[in-house]
Amino acid sequence: MLVVAGLIPAFILGQNSPVDKLFEKYAGKDGYTTVYITKYMFNMFAQMGKEEEGTKENEELNQVLGKLDNIKILAVDNEVPVREHVNFYNEIMKELPREQYKELMVIKDKDSDVVFLARENKGVIVELLLIAGGSSNSDNVLISIQGVIDLANISKISKGLGIEGMEPLEKLDK
Secondary structure (H helix, E strand, O other), rough: OHHHHHHHHHHHHOOOOHHHHHHHHHOOOEEEEEEEEEEEHHHHHHHHHHHOOOOOOHHHHHHHHHHHHEEEEEOOOOOHHHHHOOOOHHHOOOOHHHHHHHEEEEEEEEOOEEEEEEEEOOEEEEEEEOOOOEHHHOOEEEEEEEEEEHHHHHHHHHHHHOOOOOOHHHHHHH
């Protein structure tokens, strides 16, 4: 019985998605920045928007944010030594269950790869991933947005929150 109880935490930890594993691997390490925005924060934004007289644009942003569960951002700082260089794209694509995601857009150039992936549940996008990896540290970003996601409102999310690294999301609705 004690052996089974000891295996349960290992089993639960083993259930983490490749995205969660990558965040866990680099969170708190020197040279890496992680941001986690919770549903509670989105609800606070929406509440503040209701208290202030807002424009139609603010009201739309509040509606979009109210449908989100979380946003996770992982980025490599430029100060990470070259010998410790990572490539998020290469690292996560090895383990990501691609059959669960639809490819929305791919950007490739000589130094970097960027892919936008969406995961659906019953016809609704529930997760949007931006995975970027390249030869320089500044090209390595992972953004995970979870909740009920309307692609037509992605640019509102990226502009409204003003979070660095989300600029490529604005291209999705064009």
